[in-house]
Amino acid sequence: MTIPDALDLPDLPLATDEDVTERVRDIVGPAARRQLWLFFLDDDDCQLPVLLPVPDFPPSPDDGHAEQLAASLAAMIEELGAARVVVVWERRLDDRATTLDRAWAAQLAQACRTAGVRLRGQLLSHRRGVRWLAPDELVGL
Template identity: 45%
Template sequence: MPIPNAADAPLLLTDADVLRRVTDLVGTAAVVRQLWVMFVDGDCRQTPVVMPISDLPEHPESGPLDSLAVVLAGLREELTTDLGPGSVILTLERRGPDAVLPADREWRRALTLTCERAEMGLRGLFLSTDAGVRRIA
């Protein structure tokens, strides 16, 4: 899904900028469980493509995570600029309480390892719930 006016969007220079962008684009949870992937180039500019991955299981599974690692590794060079390497912002969206649940911690570990395997920087890992958006890594 392309974001409107991506070229005009402010750079993501601080953690507060990233949290604001996730809040603006993902916001309060609307589905049972979904993962949002946002790409940021080495100039701190978000690319116009936001990739929602739906039908996530409650607990991480290796097959889909392996596929995500391949995608991330394949985009690493495209996101690199003269100023540095690119990164991703990941948001786990799920209905329910704002508390970080054991399954959320499993996803946090699994997604962090997926980024490490792909040698892709992780700009932030967020949780979107019925109460809004919060950083979980």
């Protein structure tokens, strides 16, 4: 595992999905608990030296929770001068996206579009590693 120094982050662009996945593997790794991680990127897809774990997010995206999260992301992006955000859903299950995982990811993606938040991607940290949540997994919810 090669965890980059925060001072090096502006020089290490995350140009591809594999770059993003590798960074998440290095920093978050396999799931240890249920929480959400937020990585903020600049216009050049370089990670800003701010990493935010969110240990207590609602169990369901319903009742406006996805919209509230998207609004919070919009405010954080503005405050940090970020351009995009990477969202990592950490939970101690296998690598298959559950209905709840897919619902959170789909509703957050829609809420972010509405709020003008640019998602670079959403990943799943599971008990054996990290994987990308592909957009086609979110269809049909």
